[in-house]
Amino acid sequence: MSAPARQDPVSQGSIRRRLLLVQLAGAAALAVLLYFVVLSVTRQVAQQSQDNVLAASALSILGSARVSGGEIVIDLPYSALSMLDSVTDERVFYAIWLGDEFLSGYQDLPRPQRPGEAQPAFLEAAFLGAQVRIAAVERPFSTDLGNEQLSVSVAQTLTGRDQTMARISRVALGVGAGFFALSAVLALIVAQSTIRPLNRLTGAVSRRGPRDLRPVSAPVPSEMVPLVASLNSFMKRLETSLSRSEDFIAEAAHRVRTPLAIVRTQAEIVQRRVRDEDTRNAVREMIHAVDESSRTAGQLLDHAMVVFRLDDLACEPVDLPALVRETVSQVGVLSEMRDIDLILGRMEDAVVEGDAILLQNALRNLLDNAIKYCPPLAEVTVSVRNDGNEICLQVSDTGPGFPEGGKRRLVQRFSRGDNVSGVVGSGLGLTIVEDVTVAHGGRFTIDNNDGGGACARLFFPAS
Amino acid sequence: MRAIVLSGILTLWAAWVSAFEVEDRAVFGPEAAGDTIKVISTADIAYFEPMIRSFLDRAPGLRVDYTVASSSELMKAIQDERQSFDLAISSAMDLQTKLANDGLAQQHFSDVTRSLPRWATWNDMVFAFTQEPAAIVLSRAAFADLPIPRSRQDLIQLLRQNPERFRGRIGTYDVRISGLGYLFATQDTRASETFWRLTEVMGALGARLYCCSSDMIEDVERGDLAIAYNVLSSYAVTRADTDRFHIVLPQDFTTVMLRSLLIPVTAQNRDGAARFADHILSPSFGPEASPLAGVDLTALQAESTLHRIRLGPGLLVFLDQFKKRSFLAEWQSAIVQ
Ligand SMILES: Nc1ncnc2c1ncn2[C@@H]1O[C@H](COP(=O)(O)OP(=O)(O)O)[C@@H](O)[C@H]1O
Ligand SMILES: [Mg+2]
Numbered sequence: 001m002s003a004p005a006r007q008d009p010v011s012q013g014s015i016r017r018r019l020l021l022v023q024l025a026g027a028a029a030l031a032v033l034l035y036f037v038v039l040s041v042t043r044q045v046a047q048q049s050q051d052n053v054l055a056a057s058a059l060s061i062l063g064s065a066r067v068s069g070g071e072i073v074i075d076l077p078y079s080a081l082s083m084l085d086s087v088t089d090e091r092v093f094y095a096i097w098l099g100d101e102f103l104s105g106y107q108d109l110p111r112p113q114r115p116g117e118a119q120p121a122f123l124e125a126a127f128l129g130a131q132v133r134i135a136a137v138e139r140p141f142s143t144d145l146g147n148e149q150l151s152v153s154v155a156q157t158l159t160g161r162d163q164t165m166a167r168i169s170r171v172a173l174g175v176g177a178g179f180f181a182l183s184a185v186l187a188l189i190v191a192q193s194t195i196r197p198l199n200r201l202t203g204a205v206s207r208r209g210p211r212d213l214r215p216v217s218a219p220v221p222s223e224m225v226p227l228v229a230s231l232n233s234f235m236k237r238l239e240t241s242l243s244r245s246e247d248f249i250a251e252a253a254h255r256v257r258t259p260l261a262i263v264r265t266q267a268e269i270v271q272r273r274v275r276d277e278d279t280r281n282a283v284r285e286m287i288h289a290v291d292e293s294s295r296t297a298g299q300l301l302d303h304a305m306v307v308f309r310l311d312d313l314a315c316e317p318v319d320l321p322a323l324v325r326e327t328v329s330q331v332g333v334l335s336e337m338r339d340i341d342l343i344l345g346r347m348e349d350a351v352v353e354g355d356a357i358l359l360q361n362a363l364r365n366l367l368d369n370a371i372k373y374c375p376p377l378a379e380v381t382v383s384v385r386n387d388g389n390e391i392c393l394q395v396s397d398t399g400p401g402f403p404e405g406g407k408r409r410l411v412q413r414f415s416r417g418d419n420v421s422g423v424v425g426s427g428l429g430l431t432i433v434e435d436v437t438v439a440h441g442g443r444f445t446i447d448n449n450d451g452g453g454a455c456a457r458l459f460f461p462a463s
Numbered sequence: 464m465r466a467i468v469l470s471g472i473l474t475l476w477a478a479w480v481s482a483f484e485v486e487d488r489a490v491f492g493p494e495a496a497g498d499t500i501k502v503i504s505t506a507d508i509a510y511f512e513p514m515i516r517s518f519l520d521r522a523p524g525l526r527v528d529y530t531v532a533s534s535s536e537l538m539k540a541i542q543d544e545r546q547s548f549d550l551a552i553s554s555a556m557d558l559q560t561k562l563a564n565d566g567l568a569q570q571h572f573s574d575v576t577r578s579l580p581r582w583a584t585w586n587d588m589v590f591a592f593t594q595e596p597a598a599i600v601l602s603r604a605a606f607a608d609l610p611i612p613r614s615r616q617d618l619i620q621l622l623r624q625n626p627e628r629f630r631g632r633i634g635t636y637d638v639r640i641s642g643l644g645y646l647f648a649t650q651d652t653r654a655s656e657t658f659w660r661l662t663e664v665m666g667a668l669g670a671r672l673y674c675c676s677s678d679m680i681e682d683v684e685r686g687d688l689a690i691a692y693n694v695l696s697s698y699a700v701t702r703a704d705t706d707r708f709h710i711v712l713p714q715d716f717t718t719v720m721l722r723s724l725l726i727p728v729t730a731q732n733r734d735g736a737a738r739f740a741d742h743i744l745s746p747s748f749g750p751e752a753s754p755l756a757g758v759d760l761t762a763l764q765a766e767s768t769l770h771r772i773r774l775g776p777g778l779l780v781f782l783d784q785f786k787k788r789s790f791l792a793e794w795q796s797a798i799v800q
Contacts, residue, residue, distance in 0.1 A: 085777070
């Protein structure tokens with residue numbers, strides 16, 4: 001059973017981007033709106049100020065009219081026309097009418113319809129090849145012939161107004177663009193700060209150790225409370241089911257091994273008592289079979305345990321030489337029984353990030369193999385090397401070595417070599433070693449030494 | 464050959480139809496030249512000839528057809544008769560402004576026009592190329608034992624103190640017949656009230672009224688006049704016999720007339736007109752300025768006392784018939800007593 005392939009989460013869209021887009025779209029719409037509002041308001045103001053000047057000019061002409069000696073005298077003020085040209089060069093036109101009688105100026109100048117007595121009237125029209133703005137005012141005027149309306153129209157070309165409008169357009173554009181730029185920065189900040197609690201939660205959860213299934217307790221925004229609540233309840237269930245399967249594995253190991261041990265002890269007792277050679281052989285074979293099943297059960301459980309732990313690999317610094325020494329001393333009794341010399345070779349400082357129990361299990365399997373397959377008086381050397389880049393844990397023996405051909409095959413589950421000849425085994429040892437090594441980001445190689453003997457190496461990246 | 468005959472007939476025909484009064488006419492440049500620039504101007508041929516010649520040196524293959532007319536005839540030719548001229552040059556700033564204001568001038572843009580001072584252009588239609596101050600010309604003989612008046616106040620005082628000496632020996636423009644005189648007079652009234660006091664004093668001393676600056680200067684030189692008021696100084700300085708009179712630019716304020724040009728909408732040789740206009744305008748201002756008027760009198764005067772007549776619609780005010788009527792009435796009552 002291999003570790004289930006980690007499925008990458010399917011990502012669809014991004015909250016941050018969506019937030020940003022929505023805000024930017026809003027800002028753009030507002031900026032355009034702002035542009036047009038500023039434009040129209042200031043245009044009105046510009047138009048208003050032009051109209052005011054025109055009306056003032058017309059009124060000053062209107063005010064300069066009087067009757068003297070029965071004749072109309074209009075003392076056109078110099079400023080009446082010159083003030084229309086003071087900022088920008090403008091062509092200027094005027095017309096003075098008494099009722100329907102044209103008095104002076106430009107007779108063809110269009111007249112705004114019915115200027116109110118109090119209010120000046122305005123008109124935009126084409127005149128003498130140019131677009132002009134016309135203001136007209138009037139007042140009752142009494143002559144010897146009776147009462148008539150004296151009306152004055154003054155017109156001006158639009159150079160100055162157009163210049164002002166162009167400037168206003170630029171300013172409005174600047175205002176709009178500035179608003180948008182500012183909003184964009186704000187949108188970025190808002191999106192960032194909105195996403196921050198989510199990032200914080202992600203960080204807090206992914207930083208946790210593999211066994212850490214405590215509920216998330218850090219405060220989160222109200223919108224995220226349901227998510228955290230379901231996450232917490234999910235972890236609670238996971239913890240329950242995890243501890244249940246751990247219990248199950250321990251229980252199963254106990255239940256299988258204990259009766260087998262009893263059977264074996266009883267069989268040995270029987271073997272000692274029985275004198276009949278045939279029965280004795282049968283019992284020996286029985287003990288052998290019991291050993292085999294006990295070992296297989298043990299390794300099956302080991303393997304299950306390894307797979308289980310690999311699902312959720314612990315990540316703590318493991319002092320490799322210390323681990324080697326401890327394991328070697330544990331199997332020391334075994335090797336002495338078989339008269340095999342277990343030697344600690346070069347031990348360089350090396351720390352591997354990972355699960356000490358699994359690493360120990362792997363090493364144990366390698367040592368078991370070496371002790372199993374080597375003849376008495378063979379030597380088994382364990383060494384740890386660290387070149388700063390890669391860490392190498394090596395178990396080398398002077399035994400028969402791996403059977404030539406299909407070495408990778410030996411790593412597969414339940415596959416055993418053709419050199420086993422009666423040696424008890426399940427074919428799971430090297431599988432466990434391989435799984436553990438790969439889960440730690442390392443690789444596992446098996447070779448034969450030049451002078452004969454097996455050489456198994458675990459390589460880990462140096463931290 | 465046919466073409467020449469035809470063009471000759473056309474010219475004759477054009478001369479026959481033209482109703483405005485031509486004072487003088489000359490054509491410069493090679494006969495074979497293709498393009499002719501038709502200029503109508505108030506300035507004498509002699510006054511403008513050097514400018515035309517220097518232009519033709521730079522632009523061979525062009526001809527300049529130069530017609531001299533009075534400012535009112537120029538106005539008539541362009542406004543009423545829509546005669547086709549490529550360039551209109553006039554000292555009558557008010558009429559030039561009116562032509563442009565009434566849409567009878569084309570806009571013209573070039574590097575030269577862009578470099579002109581703001582007061583020298585109006586609406587990119589009217590371009591000033593000289594500054595010609597109105598001066599008081601005094602006979603040296605008459606002022607041998609008198610202080611030279613430097614301002615209008617000085618002059619008024621002098622006239623009041625010596626009425627007998629100056630009676631009948633003061634000359635000024637008859638603003639009823641001289642457009643330039645009217646322009647100077649109306650601008651004087653804008654600047655100060657002293658103009659009216661001076662006019663009254665001159666009227667009381669039996670001032671003589673003239674149509675033109677040149678006549679006034681001649682009479683000063685002959686000794687018939689002791690004082691000529693509001694004389695175009697450019698006419699005075701270009702004369703050979705300047706030692707016979709003083710040219711005074713009044714220090715209270717000096718009215719400066721700007722001679723100007725424009726390209727009428729009826730122009731047929733617009734490109735030629737633009738080139739000639741740029742040629743006339745380029746030496747007028749700027750570092751190596753050499754005004755047509757010879758000595759640049761304005762350089763002698765403090766900038767603050769120079770009242771350059773402003774191109775623009777303000778000038779239209781004095782062309783208004785009501786305004787003109789009342790101004791002339793007032794002037795007449797002041798000078799004719
Ligand atoms: N130290 C060794 N020397 C020789 N052969 C070995 C050694 N270790 C393992 N092998 C070979 O590799 C095979 C697979 O080993 P393993 O997976 O541990 O299974 P098992 O030991 O239960 O047979 C063994 O059956 C044996 O043939
Ligand atoms: Mg094994």
